[in-house]
Amino acid sequence: MREITLTVNGQRHELTVEPRTLLVTALREELDYRGANVGCETGRCGACTVRQDGDAIKSCTRFAVQADGATIETVEGLADDDELAPIQEQFQENHGLQCGYCTPGMLMTADTFLRDADDPSREEIRDAIEGNLCRCTGYHNIVDAIEATADQLGETE
Amino acid sequence: MSDAEDVAESVFGSSVERREDVPLLKGEATYTDDIDLPEMTHLAIRRSDHAHARIVDVDTSDAEAMDDVVAVFTGQDVEDSGIPNAIPTAWDLPNLVQPKYRILALEKVRHEGDGVAAVVAESRHAARDAVDRIDVEYEELDHVTEPRDAVERDVPEVHEEATDNVGFDFELGDADAVDEAFADADHTASVDLRLPRIIPNAMEPRAAVADWDATTEEMRIWMTSQNPHLHRMLMAAATLGIPENKLQVIAPEVGGGFGSKIYHYPDEAVTGWASMQVERPVKWQATRSESYQTDCHGRDHDTTAEIAVDDDGTVRGLRVETYAGLGAHLSQFGSATPSYLYTTVLSGQYQIPAIHARVVGAFTNTTPVDAYRGAGRAEGIYVIERAMDVAARELDVDPVGLRKHNLVPSEDFPYESAAALVYDSGEYEHGMDTALDHVDYEALRERQAELREEGRYIGIGVASFVESAGLSPSEAAGNLGSQAGGWESAIVRFDSTGTVTLFVGTADQGQGHRTTYAQIAAEELGVSMDDIEVVEGDTDRIPQGMGTYGSRSASVGGGAVARGAREVREKARRIAAHQLEASVDDIEFSDGEFHVAGAPDRSMHIQGIAHQAYLGHDMPDDMDPGLEVTNFYDPENFTFPFGTHVAVVEVDPDTGEIDIQQYVGVDDCGEIINPMVVEGQVHGGIAQGIGAALFEGASYDEDGHLETRRMDEYAVPHSTQLPDFETDNTVTPSPHNPIGVKGVGESATIAGTPTLVAAVADALEPFDVDHLDIPITPETVWRATGGGE
Incomplete structure (x- = not known):
């Protein structure tokens, strides 16, 4: 067992994990951040995507011990209490989710992408979310939602 | 619709x-794996590594000795416990072979993934570790994975009772009439079609949490279910033997289904049974690989279709023979899907006077096959649409022109097809024209000809479909073998303070x-959506239900909500008449308000009446207090959504790449909620x-392992593999549905595959390619256009 420290959505946690414990498992089962979902355990589906030190990563592809000392942001940290973040609002307005299982990961990938993207094309948006699978929406409305968020953020800058 | 229709902006x-x-976006929704109970244990299942083998011995001693292992169980332990232990079919057919389907294998494993033993441990890791330490000794047997091989070749039998692996041999239609049509027709054409297995891939893998209370002998199971009441019924009657009134099944947030979460699988029963043994809560969560091995696959058809057509384009007959894989076990709708759900749509949107289909359902050493989005209808429409394109090639006519020549005309509805269905309503040519207008079909054909001169190959694929949705009525389905009802139930309840709760x-x-559902009730009751709650997915809160599958929820579930709401409204109208001292016939209703005709100031709002109904102080003499209705809606027929989809692709014969340039879907699902x-x-x-058309498809290697x-x-x-979609709707209400709705859940999956295949085949016409089997990969295209030769 190993002792590690994770700062999740601004809150510092000390926890003890087995060396083989995946980051997603530590977040979900040890710390009760249940937003990130496990869809494949092979890094393919992206439902477990969180931000580690500013980068969107698939939290099933690394061990919790590898994230020792890291700053983690999860979907639970996107909204400001009851006020949804722009990306969340746009996913709702554009019907960018159905069953919602891929949504936490999709939001984290999209939100991270939009930090650096300036007026992205639909093709660039599709490239950005290529590693996040959605079986419900066919992606069209997800691309709409990300495009609309980019427009919204562009206007307020 | 209702007399609430004059509401200015209808919800x-x-x-x-x-x-x-909002909860989904905030990561706050509760899926099954998010449920943790005090003292909860974790279950993992040891699955067969072989396609087909005799179980010689299962040694659990090493696993049992491991730290944190609570118990290890084998198929024999389950059998010895005396529970019914037999997952049943939900659809009987004449001479259907129904081998016993136990929740853990006994004596033999029949596909890679069959459960052999189960471990209950203190943690998920511990359970999965211990599963690997169970020592199973097998005697391997020969196996078969292809349905046609299973029947026609000298291969072992998956089940002793299924001679030549035939589960059923089903026929529909008039073989003699078809023979005659083929003898008379000017032309015949045929096409062989292989529809591979599709893995549904709901993003949330299946899971269950079971909590047995040994004192009260009550069981509560949370699970990834599309139909918790069906799961309750089957676990009560067929696997666990727990009385239905002591078994609660809850479907919390469910992350996609597409058919795969309809069925009663062994796993949730094993989880429940294990909880009864260890007398603690037990959680089972499938890994993705487990899902791939055990979630029912879809399709798996091996078909020969023949079509007879005259010089003028009139289709005279259709003859279809299909070998359909059932997999190693008969899943609930494994028999219904490739028989009735498939063959009855073979007429598509067309007037085909003679149709005959034969389907042989074959057991194979593979994952069970059952309904996946489009179930049966997708396979059937694929057959007729490919046959129409092949016929157009035979006649050297435009495939759209051939289709239009044979469409069922709008004035012929209700239309009885030669495949035993009565279509409720349709405007097929209007739908087709709407789709063709989106792409400017004639101009596109000209452009295609020009590009071909330049050595570029664009293809235009057009496919039309009819879907039989909302399987019903119950009596007719029962006559055909269904072991389930076709109804849906809804409780529409005004609460005493005027809010509304719908239990569906x-x-x-x-x-x-x-x-x-809240939109439907708001419309019918004239109540704000904000005052309406919808409750689903819990057998203790909703007394009865059939569930969500077969594009049925909006039409059948929505129908039950609407009918229940109307009954409630009529009771409220009578209370209003009584308290306003007017005749019931003089009470008008609009926007939630009952008022006396000609005296608008004498009025009561329906939410105020609800309060009165629960006070019960001043009711009509013959009326009980309260304001709620339970409605069981059993439709008089299927509904028949329809539409036309068009795809424009460019194919590069040198690389085999397929670029989807435009995709248009025009759907008619009746009234749109x-x-x-x-x-x-x-x-x-x-x-x-x-x-399915371009990418997907499960396959087995020569050892019978899922590749x-x-x-x-x-x-x-x-x-990056999918284009933007252009969608449009035409609206042809269902004449028999209470809200005119037809359903839309499966339509586009049914349409999408034949549309893409038609487009690619059209692009490759200069290479004499009239059909390519799916998935059409770049390699498929490259070989078809002479690559590698």
Whole structure:
């Protein structure tokens, strides 16, 4: 067992994990951040995507011990209490989710992408979310939602 | 519709944002794996590594000795416990072979993935570690994975009772009439079609949490279910033997289904049974690989289709023979899907005077096959649409022209097809023209000809479909072998303070029922959506239900909500008449308000009447207090959504690459409750249709192992593989549905695959390619155009 420290959505946690414990498992089962979902355990589906030190990563592809000392942001940290973040609002307005299982990961990938993207094309948006699978929406409305968020953020800058 | 129709801005028919979304967006929704109970244990299942083998011995001693292992169970332990232990079929057919389907294998394993033993441990890791330490000794047997081989070749039998592996041999239609049509017709054409297995790939793998109370002998099971009442019934009657009134099944948030979460699988029963043994809560969560091995696959058809057509384009007959894989076990709708759900749509949108189909259902040493989005209808429409294209080639005519020549005319509805269905309503040519207008079909054909001169190959694929949705009525389904009803139930309850609660027997997996049902009730009752709650997915809160599958929730579940609401409204009208001292016939209703005709100031709001109904102080003499209705809606027929989809692709014969340049889906699902939700269903459906056409398909290697066992080996389409979609609707209400709705869940999946295949085949016409089997990969194209020769 190993002792590690994770700062999740601004809150510092000390926890003890087995060396083989995946980051997603530590977040979900040890710390009760249940937003990130496990869809494949092979890094393919992206439902477990969180931000580690500013980068969107698939939290099933690394061990919790590898994230020792890291700053983690999860979907639970996107909204400001009851006020949804722009990306969340746009996913709702554009019907960018159905069953919602891929949504936490999709939001984290999209939100991270939009930090650096300036007026992205639909093709660039599709490239950005290529590693996040959605079986419900066919992606069209997800691309709409990300495009609309980019427009919204562009206007307020 | 209702007399509430004069509400200025009707909530029914508008793109109301989904009330489901906020918890999902915030990561606060509770899926099954998010449920933790005190003292909860974890279960893992040891699965067969072999396609077909005799179990010689199962040694659990090493596993039992491990730290944190609570118990290890084998198939023999389950059998010895005396529970019924037999997962049943939900659809009987003449001479259907129904081998016993135990929740853990006994004596033999029949496919890779069959459960052999189960471990209960203190943690998920411990359970999975211990499963690997169970020592199973097998005597390997020969196996078969292809349905046609299973029947025609000298291969071992998957089940002793199924001679030549035949589970059923089904016929529909008039063979003599078809023979005559083929003898008379000017032309005949044929096409062989292989529809591979599709793995449904709900993003949330299946899971269950069982909590047995040994004192009260009550069981509560949370699970990934599209139909918790069906699961309750089957676990009560057929596997666990717990009385139905002591068994609660809850479907919490469910992350997609597409058919795969309809069925009663062994796993949830093993989880429940294990909880009874260890007398603690037990959680089982499938890995993705387990899902691929055990979630029922879809399709697996090996078909020969022949079509007879005259010089003028009139289709005279259709003859179909299909070998359909059932997999190693008969799943609930494994018999219904490739028989009735498949053959009865073979007429598509066309007038075909003679149709005959024979389907042989074959057991194979593979994952069971059952309904996947489009179930049966997708396979049937694929057959007729490919046959129409092949016939157009034979006649050297435009495939759209051939289709139009044979469409069922609008004035012929209700239309009885030669495949035993009565279509309710349709405007087929209007739908087709709407789709063709989107792409400017004639201009596109000219452009195609020009580009061919330059050595570029674009293809235009057009496919039309009819879907039989909302399987019903119960009596007719029963006559054909169904062991389940075709109804849906809803309780429409005014609470005493005037809010409304709807309890509906369907179960959402992303469709947005909590929004759309509230829209229906708001319309019927004249009450704000904000005052309406929708409850689904819990057998203790909703007494009865059939669930969500077969594009049935909006039409059958929505129908039950609407009828229940109307009954409630009529009771309220009588209370209003009584308290306003007027005749019932003089009470008018609009926007939630009852008022006396000609005296608008004498009025009561329906929410105030609800309060009166629960006070019970001043009721009509013959009326009980309260304001709620339980409605069981058993439709008089299927509904028949329809539409036409068009794809434009460019194919590069040198590389085999297929570029989808335009995709148009025009769907007619009758009245539309929420256009945004309908569009979302169509988008997702198209994606799955294209996925099957170009990317997806499960396969087994020569040892009978699933080759596509992980997400990096099975091509679920990702964002860069799909185009933007253009969608449109025509609206032809169902004449027999209470709200005119037809359903939309499966339509676009049914349409998507034949549309794409038609487009690619059209692009490759100069290479004399008239059909390519799916998935059409770049290699498929490259070989078909002479690559490698």
